[in-house]
Amino acid sequence: MKVKACQLCGAERCEVIVDGATRSGPWAYMCVDCHKEAGYGLGIGRGQMYKLDPTTNEYVRVPDEIRGTRQTVTQPSTNNAPLNPRG
Ligand SMILES: [Zn+2]
DSSP: OOOOBOTTTOOBSOSEEEEEEBTTSOEEEEEHHHHHHHBOOSBTTTEEEEEEETTTTEEEEOOHHHHTOOOOOOOOOOOSSOSOTTO
């Protein structure tokens, strides 16, 4: 994928570019800063992160497992209190 610049602020040769939806709807290539401001998030239907490969000068897709943003959600324990102690 060849991207010249962030389509929002015009920054060139950003190390990371996000091809994703903006909060106003249309998709755009965004630098990380713009994605924080205007992006809709990452994931299917939201956005995909690309990293600049300096050897080829092209952006390559960053797999989810490398991106490291997949966090394990800890479930809050809500079953501690008895529902109806008197029956
Ligand atoms: Zn930008």
